[in-house]
Amino acid sequence: MAGVSAAPAPGTVDRRPKQDRSRATRQRLLEAAVSCLAEHGWAGSTVAVVAERAGVSRGAAQHHFPTREDLFTAAVEYVAEERSTALRALFPEGAEDRRVVVEALVDLYTGPLFRAALHLWVAASNEDQLRPRVTELEAKVGRETHRIAVDLLRADESKAGVRETVQGLLDMARGLGLANLLTDDRGRRERVVAQWTHLLEGAL
Amino acid sequence: MAGVSAAPAPGTVDRRPKQDRSRATRQRLLEAAVSCLAEHGWAGSTVAVVAERAGVSRGAAQHHFPTREDLFTAAVEYVAEERSTALRALFPEGAEDRRVVVEALVDLYTGPLFRAALHLWVAASNEDQLRPRVTELEAKVGRETHRIAVDLLRADESKAGVRETVQGLLDMARGLGLANLLTDDRGRRERVVAQWTHLLEGAL
Numbered sequence: 520m521a522g523v524s525a526a527p528a529p530g531t532v533d534r535r536p537k538q539d540r541s542r543a544t545r546q547r548l549l550e551a552a553v554s555c556l557a558e559h560g561w562a563g564s565t566v567a568v569v570a571e572r573a574g575v576s577r578g579a580a581q582h583h584f585p586t587r588e589d590l591f592t593a594a595v596e597y598v599a600e601e602r603s604t605a606l607r608a609l610f611p612e613g614a615e616d617r618r619v620v621v622e623a624l625v626d627l628y629t630g631p632l633f634r635a636a637l638h639l640w641v642a643a644s645n646e647d648q649l650r651p652r653v654t655e656l657e658a659k660v661g662r663e664t665h666r667i668a669v670d671l672l673r674a675d676e677s678k679a680g681v682r683e684t685v686q687g688l689l690d691m692a693r694g695l696g697l698a699n700l701l702t703d704d705r706g707r708r709e710r711v712v713a714q715w716t717h718l719l720e721g722a723l
Numbered sequence: 724m725a726g727v728s729a730a731p732a733p734g735t736v737d738r739r740p741k742q743d744r745s746r747a748t749r750q751r752l753l754e755a756a757v758s759c760l761a762e763h764g765w766a767g768s769t770v771a772v773v774a775e776r777a778g779v780s781r782g783a784a785q786h787h788f789p790t791r792e793d794l795f796t797a798a799v800e801y802v803a804e805e806r807s808t809a810l811r812a813l814f815p816e817g818a819e820d821r822r823v824v825v826e827a828l829v830d831l832y833t834g835p836l837f838r839a840a841l842h843l844w845v846a847a848s849n850e851d852q853l854r855p856r857v858t859e860l861e862a863k864v865g866r867e868t869h870r871i872a873v874d875l876l877r878a879d880e881s882k883a884g885v886r887e888t889v890q891g892l893l894d895m896a897r898g899l900g901l902a903n904l905l906t907d908d909r910g911r912r913e914r915v916v917a918q919w920t921h922l923l924e925g926a927l
Contacts (some may be wrong), residue, residue: 558849559849560845560846560848560849562766563849634848637845637901638845640901640904640905641764641841641842641845641904642764643905644764644838644904644905645762645763645764645767650905653905654905654906657905657906658906661902680918680921683914683915683917683918683919684918684919684922686911686914686915687895687915687918687919689898690895690898690899690902690915691891691894691895691898692898693897693898693901693902694893694894694895694896694897694898694899694900694901695894695898696898697841697844697897697898697901698865698894698897700844700845700848701844701847701848701854701857701858701861702858702861702862707890710887710890711887711890711891711894713887714884714887714888714891714926715887715888715891717884718888718891718922718925718926721922721925722918722922
């Protein structure tokens with residue numbers, strides 16, 4: 520367990536710092552796991568590689584995450600939650616301009632988190648051990664992203680077609696993320712986002 | 724070269740059938756390669772596995788495709804061309820109903836070809852040998868799909884925003900394909916396609 524915490528000196532047990540250190544170690548592992556997945560893909564991502572990257576002993580890593588599947592699904596979930604929180608914090612009062620919201624939503628799909636999630640999804644499509652966990656994770660993250668999009672776009676889902684409009688927008692954002700995987704697609708993406716925001720305004 | 728053709732008997736050289744047999748072998752290899760990639764991913768897809776699946780000797784496979792990269796990029800290109808030809812043939816006179824066209828375009832992204840292409844793209848994002856070839860292939864297939872979409876939707880790209888509307892639609896189709904990777908997403912997809920066809924009608 521070296522790397523999680525030193526053994527406390529006799530009579531000076533201090534539980535808080537130990538928990539804090541454990542939480543910090545866990546967080547370092549999760550962030551290293553997402554970077555590793557984004558850069559090297561599933562085949563190049565093992566608990567040992569991530570532990571080294573995070574500067575944590577392999578034993579400590581395995582204490583936190585007994586299996587490779589545990590580590591990488593937890594990592595994508597953690598980073599997705601961080602991104603969701605950050606996205607809501609960007610618009611604490613809601614946004615006046617829907618284009619800014621659409622751009623921020625599309626940005627969710629063009630960074631290292633999307634690359635990491637994509638590697639995990641694609642690996643899960645061929646690996647039986649991974650598939651149920653990633654399917655569940657994808658549904659959870661998808662629901663949360665949809666909820667954020669509806670709030671930030673001030674979309675009234677009681678109106679016919681609004682729910683599907685928002686869903687299609689997020690599908691488009693995912694497709695734009697895929698188009699950005701091998702090339703820098705920024706210029707085209709900005710023009711598509713501008714036009715689809717215009718279509719969206721008419722529909723909401 | 725066993726499996727490509729038997730040596731012709733002396734004095735009875737017949738070049739056509741030999742070429743035909745060679746073309747048929749090549750085609751079997753390409754189709755087997757796409758199925759293999761869709762089912763087993765890049766890590767599980769080698770020339771030897773594909774040769775066995777196609778019932779072709781490994782030597783014959785390597786005669787047609789000297790490297791693994793040659794085989795799999797040629798396979799995705801071949802099947803994408805077959806799909807494009809089939810899509811145009813579906814609507815020889817153009818289509819009256821744009822929804823039917825949008826459904827057919829979205830279908831391009833939910834079958835084995837999309838799964839195979841997705842595995843190739845994701846592998847290319849981490850493999851330097853594969854990246855330039857797949858980037859070029861993706862651009863080529865993307866341009867052709869865009870051209871078909873413009874024709875079948877009778878979209879007038881000289882009008883402002885029309886080009887970006889069609890591009891966004893294809894990005895949405897790609898995102899819907901990704902959403903269909905781990906679960907059968909048909910029900911949701913049909914509702915999204917119906918709604919966005921409606922928005923598209925207004926924009927074209």
